[in-house]
Amino acid sequence: MSDKKNVIIIIVDAFRTKNTSLYGYDKVTDKSLSKIAAESLVFKDFFSSSNATAPSLTSIFTGKYPNNHGIVHQFPYTTEEEFAKLEENKFWLPSFLKSKGYETIAIDWIGLFFKEGFDYYEEKDDRKSNMEKLMEINVVKKFLLGLPNWAYKLGKSVTKARTSAKFSPAEDTMDLGIRKIKESKKPFFLFMHFWDTHFPFPTTPFDGSGKNDINEFLNKIEDKNQKEYFKKRVTDIGLNSVDEMIDKYDKSIEMVDEQIGKLVDFLKKEKLWDDTVLIVLGDHGTNLIDHKVYFSSSSLFDDTIHVPYVMHLPGYQGMKVEGFAQNIDIAPTLLDYLRFSNDSQMDGESLLKLVRGEKIRERVLFFDGLAGDIKGVRTKDRKLIVAKDNNCNLCKSNHHQWFEEYDLTKDSEEKENIFNGNSELMKFLDNRQDINKASEMAYLQY
Ligand SMILES: [Zn+2]
Structure with missing residues (x-):
């Protein structure tokens, strides 16, 4: 087994193409990624199968669209039926790689069924217990679903805790990842999830200039619910300027990108680069102030589903790849590249076909989570x-x-x-x- 390539998948949360120079942004937020791109496959037309994290990650691990793997909706909106359907899946990427002799490591923080198949899974205990509580208690579930004003103050500590203390900043996450690589036997599968890029970007150091146009901005929001919702979110970020909120998003991308650069330097220094598949992608994108949806991945506009996808495959030269690709293709691609056969039904196709210039699909599908x-x-x-x-x-x-x-x-x-x-x-x-x-x-x- 030791001749098998290592596999690293890096998820950058709420990562959209529009804010990376690799996909045409006029600001450089992705210095490291652009550098890796020279020796990687960059997929220009990559669309997530969902605008939400849980369905998207499940698509990556099963090779299926959300309606087929079960988890269509983000927690805590996932239904009993969806969880039941999930159990029917026979293929689960981490378990599969483990069965092939891989040491499987995840730094993901979500927990629940995502832990399945991992030898090591990093999650914070308080997040775990909170999450379990949230899933179990109906009143809390209702609160999360409705966010009525009276409950807001009461629940604010929960919301704050969810957005600030549940995952480590990018630098610590990457340090842990690198430490795990050093300790692991080879081959390894490392799955890393960076949440820093998710609103309100709590781990990103960013001092606003004190600019305040938020009331003016809020006044322009016609939809009452949207206005209320965004008002609440503004208190989480501690900034009062929409431009600065966008700047902070860019800064978060930069921060994660820098850590990806650090990982690549490490892999090269340790002579692991030529033995390691590295995949970087957004689990979904996000609206900033687009489409009257504010700093949220709600909706199915391209902003929320067109995501960066960069794949370093040893043996393949750098190139830009055209044609539709989706996160359901990741598992089939890895099986194809690593030459593992598997007869589980998947919706995805090997992206190596696209690289060879073959068409794999005329259209992409996506589901609102x-x-x-x-x-x-x-x-x-x-x-x-x-x-x-x-x-x-x-x-x-x-x-x-x-x-x-x-x-x-x-x-x-x-x-x-x-x-x-x-x-x-x-x-x-x-x-x-x-x-x-x-x-x-x-x-x-x-
Ligand atoms: Zn909404």
């Missing part, structure tokens, strides 16, 4: 979003209409809904029943 029931399909030129239940669990407003279609050739920012009652893309989304239901609801709405 933060709203009742919304899914979308996107081709190069078009995108269709169908909402059976468009209530956002986080802010209680609606970020999508029952049907939305965008002509991406003319409207890459997805501003003008051109849905006119029917769409060629409809057939890719769901069974008839769902579509009829959605039509019915659309009809009721207008």
Whole structure:
């Protein structure tokens, strides 16, 4: 087994293409990643299968779309049925690699079923107990779902704790990762999850200038629920300028990127670089102030699902890879590259095919993990979003209409809904029943 390559997957939370120079941002937030890109495969059209963490990570570990692996919704909105369906999955990447002799290490903090298959799993005890409590107590669940004002003060400490104390800053996370690599037998599978880039970026040192345009900004938000929700979030970040909030997001990316650079330097110094697969990606993207969704990954606009994907594969030269790729492809790609056979059913395809210039799919699919029931399909030129239940669990407003279609050739920012009652893309989304239901609801709405 020792001739097998090591595997490192790095998740950068809420990481969108728009804020990296590698994908066209005019600010350089990704110095290390750009450097690695020269000797890596950079996928230009990589779309997460979900706008939320839990469904996305589950897609990575199963090779399946959320509706097929079970976990469609982010905790604590995941249903009993979704958990039950999860148990039907036969393939789970960490367990599979472990069965092939890999030492499996995760620094992920979430816990729950994500611990499955890992020899070592880093999570903070208080997070674990909080999470378990949150999952068990109905009143708390209701509180999280509704965030009504009266409960806000009461729950603020929980929210604060969730956003500040539950994971280590990027530097400590990477130091732990490197220490684990040093201690591990080879081959190893290291899964690392950086949360620093998730609003309100609590681990990122950033002093605001004292600029204050937040009230002006809040006044412009028309949707009452959105306004309330964002108001609450503003207290978490401690900044009063939207521009500075965006700057802080960029700074968080820079901070994580620097740590990725440190890892690569370490791997090279230890002569592990040529024996190690390194994958860096966003589990989902995020809206900043786009689409009237504020600093949240709610909605299925490209901002929340088009994510960076950089893969260093020993033996492969650096290149930009075109064509649709998704997180469901990661497991099949690793199996293909490491030459493991497996007969489990997966939705994904090996990305080595794309590298060879073969087409693997004409369209990508994605599921909203933060709203009742919304899914979308996107081709190069078009995108269709169908909402059976468009209530956002986080802010209680609606970020999508029952049907939305965008002509991406003319409207890459997805501003003008051109849905006119029917769409060629409809057939890719769901069974008839769902579509009829959605039509019915659309009809009721207008
Ligand atoms: Zn929302």
